[in-house]
Amino acid sequence: MSNLNNLTEFEELYVEFQRKVSVEWNNRLDRLVSGSQATILRSLEEKGPQNASTLAKHLHITPGAVTSLSDKLIINGYAQRKRDSNDRRVVLLEITEQGRELLQQFKIEIKSVIQQFFSGLPDNDINHLIRIYQHVLMNIATKKEAKSE
Numbered sequence: 001m002s003n004l005n006n007l008t009e010f011e012e013l014y015v016e017f018q019r020k021v022s023v024e025w026n027n028r029l030d031r032l033v034s035g036s037q038a039t040i041l042r043s044l045e046e047k048g049p050q051n052a053s054t055l056a057k058h059l060h061i062t063p064g065a066v067t068s069l070s071d072k073l074i075i076n077g078y079a080q081r082k083r084d085s086n087d088r089r090v091v092l093l094e095i096t097e098q099g100r101e102l103l104q105q106f107k108i109e110i111k112s113v114i115q116q117f118f119s120g121l122p123d124n125d126i127n128h129l130i131r132i133y134q135h136v137l138m139n140i141a142t143k144k145e146a147k148s149e
Contacts, residue, residue: 021117024113024116024117025113028109028112028113032102032105032106032109033072033073033076033078033102033106034069036059036061036065036069037069037072037073037078038103038106039058039059040055040059040066040069040070040073040079040093041073041078041079041095041099041102041103041106042103043055043058043059044079044093044094044095044099045095045099045100045103048094049082049084049092049093049094050092050093051084051090051091051092051093052066052067052070052091052093055070055093070093073093073099076098077096077098077099078095078096078098078099078102079093079094079095079096079099080093080094080096081093081094082094
């Protein structure tokens with residue numbers, strides 16, 4: 001994609017796509033929880049109870065922001081705080097059963113939104129998109145690694 005016209009067209013389409021995806025995402029998914037709250041719940045479900053610092057690193061936000069997001073999850077019964085059994089000074093956040101149920105509903109909605117966006121595309125095109133996204137993500141990871149060296 002070295003052709004400047006192709007890159008310009010891609011940029012315009014990408015921005016428009018992102019905007020429309022964001023609107024649909026907000027309309028369909030934010031009524032459940034925000035994307036950041038869902039990411040916290042997903043992390044808690046996959047990795048078990050975690051402290052705010054660990055979650056902050058995973059989300060690339062501050063521990064204070066995690067606390068704010070967590071407070072909302074706790075108020076709604078989707079997560080709860082508990083003390084670490086090995087060190088009572090450490091406070092962990094864990095997902096509740098209600099949080100697991102919400103996360104399942106969220107995953108169903110995500111799948112529905114994605115199917116709606118990409119309906120009508122042949123499997124071959126979907127496979128190309130997967131390959132392209134994997135390549136772009138590798139480029140991003142490589143750039144990040146080069147920066148940290």
